[in-house]
Amino acid sequence: MKIVFAAPSLDAQLWLPELNRALPDADIQVDGQQPDGWLADYALVWLPAAGFFSSQPQLKGIVNLGAGVDKLLAQADFPRQVPLMKLRDAGMGALILDYVRYGLLHFGRDFDRYRADQRALVWQPLELNNPLKRKVTVLGTGAIGQTVANGLVADGYTVRSWGRSSKHIEGVEVFAGQAALADCLADTDVLVNLLPCTQETQGLIQQKQLQLLNRGAVVISAGRGEIFSELALVQGLESGQLRGALLDVFEQEPLPANSPLWRMDNVLVTPHIAGPTLIDGAVEQVSDYLLKLEAGVSVPCVDVETGY
Ligand code: GLV
Numbered sequence: 517m518k519i520v521f522a523a524p525s526l527d528a529q530l531w532l533p534e535l536n537r538a539l540p541d542a543d544i545q546v547d548g549q550q551p552d553g554w555l556a557d558y559a560l561v562w563l564p565a566a567g568f569f570s571s572q573p574q575l576k577g578i579v580n581l582g583a584g585v586d587k588l589l590a591q592a593d594f595p596r597q598v599p600l601m602k603l604r605d606a607g608m609g610a611l612i613l614d615y616v617r618y619g620l621l622h623f624g625r626d627f628d629r630y631r632a633d634q635r636a637l638v639w640q641p642l643e644l645n646n647p648l649k650r651k652v653t654v655l656g657t658g659a660i661g662q663t664v665a666n667g668l669v670a671d672g673y674t675v676r677s678w679g680r681s682s683k684h685i686e687g688v689e690v691f692a693g694q695a696a697l698a699d700c701l702a703d704t705d706v707l708v709n710l711l712p713c714t715q716e717t718q719g720l721i722q723q724k725q726l727q728l729l730n731r732g733a734v735v736i737s738a739g740r741g742e743i744f745s746e747l748a749l750v751q752g753l754e755s756g757q758l759r760g761a762l763l764d765v766f767e768q769e770p771l772p773a774n775s776p777l778w779r780m781d782n783v784l785v786t787p788h789i790a791g792p793t794l795i796d797g798a799v800e801q802v803s804d805y806l807l808k809l810e811a812g813v814s815v816p817c818v819d820v821e822t823g824y
Pocket residue numbers: 581582583584585791793
């Protein structure tokens with residue numbers, strides 16, 4: 517099988533030895549370095565160059581080396597009839613769970629307030645509200661959403677999840693569909709966004725939805741930034757409706773220098789690093805997909821209409 521690696525932002529020198537080890541019979545070439553006329557059967561992609569898919573007209577399958585496929589589906593020459601697979605957790609879930617835990621601890625153990633006190637040379641222990649009493653709502657019930665919800669339940673939090681369709685997650689109250697969103701958000705202390713960007717999720721959380729959260733709620737966002745109205749977030753953070761936010765994803769990335777979020781004392785900004793792709797986890801999943809496809813065994817594919 518012939519595989520093209522088209523992920524300009526990833527280091528091919530690190531990926532190729534692992535891919536060759538997992539798929540010893542494959543001919544794997546890096547996009548742009550393949551011999552003239554060489555056409556691949558499968559493409560491993562992460563934000564491939566414009567025009568990439570037009571240059572590879574014989575693909576039998578495409579694997580996205582990340583969880584989100586929003587940018588990929590928006591590429592002008594993306595072949596919607598070719599089976600598309602994506603990483604499903606592949607080690608990312610545990611990293612994102614850590615990121616979410618960091619946010620929960622930062623605000624739950626008052627590090628935001630102690631930081632401000634330190635700057636003002638104030639030594640003042642605060643009364644601690646049991647952080648585990650905080651009600652956490654996780655938006656997203658996919659592979660990563662489930663890993664995070666399970667981890668938080670194990671930590672002792674009361675967890676609700678919201679997703680498009682109904683699912684069972686042990687120990688979690690799951691809400692499904694737009695009609696159930698308001699009930700899911702009500703009485704929430706920490707809102708965790710792990711949703712992909714799709715037609716249904718874009719702009720899901722506006723001022724009206726933020727108002728449903730308990731006053732002083734915290735937002736942790738590590739899915740896609742387009743889920744929130746950033747203006748509503750800023751207003752919520754200014755008004756005190758939100759105590760603070762830990763944000764990894766934004767409507768526009770890199771976050772523009774003129775965004776007020778950069779400068780707000782109650783906001784922590786990170787540059788889309790909550791769930792990086794881990795080479796070993798990814799290679800294991802990629803090789804499993806490709807070997808199954810070659811053997812005619814079905815694999816979970818992205819529905820290009822729903823966008824995940
Ligand atoms: C990262 O954002 C990913 O989609 O994997």
